[in-house]
Amino acid sequence: MLEQVKQQQNAYEEIYAPEQKSEFDFHITPDPLTRYLRDRRLLKSLEVLKDFDADYKNWSVLLTCGGVGGEGIFFKKNGFADVTVSDISENSLKICNEFDPTIKTIMLNGESLDIDDNSYDLVVVQDGLHHLPRPVSGFTEMLRVARKAVIVIEPYDSLIGNLIGTEWEVQGDAINYVFRWDKKTFTQVVKSYLLKDYAPIKVLRFWDHGLAVSKLASKFPKSMQLSVAKLIYTLFSPFNFMGNMFVGIKIMKPGE
Incomplete structure (x- = not known):
């Protein structure tokens, strides 16, 4: 294991220490505004899969760089039965197991x-590759x-x-470059591997500022907050x- 990877592992064990569990409760909240802001990117991705295979919810799913399992919880709530969350932090996976023991x-x-190759039908990462010292290696592994x-959301x-x-x-002692993606980079990596x-x-591109939208929407009555958040993103959609x-x-094509 690269020393840089080991440093990151140590840093994230501290971030996901058991006493920090409450900081990640937003992953399991039923609050409509939080759920909308938390899930909208993944929902956009599923719309693409639906067009490809109507039976996609029967796929097995692997979440890489999955942290405490927020994305795993999303897939379970959306009807996927076979969901696996992976991460380099043992503490994060313990919290995931506490949030949802079925994952x-x-x-x-x-x-x-x-x-092994071709181990899962669907492999997903959300805001995880840019934490890696070598994000392109992470993508080709997917x-x-x-x-x-x-599915790559970055x-x-x-x-x-x-x-x-x-x-x-x-x-802590870990440092990494925040790698950003675009259609050309994504396509070139795919071509070079496949x-x-x-x-x-x-490739989808859109605005997503969950924290800012949440702060703005929270200034309105609770009953209006979700509608306000959706309106903000509608106004930004052009x-x-x-x-x-x-x-x-x-x-993936058959045989890839």
């Missing part, structure tokens, strides 16, 4: 998944492990994102071509 967990390094599709490599976003992430049989690829959020979806 399978496995300790894995996102850069080098110690499992392509290797997936049978049917890969910051978009945009002018605004680079101006106001974080370039270097520091957690060669000529790389299609189909779907400008999604400039958005800060990247969703890349690779549908």
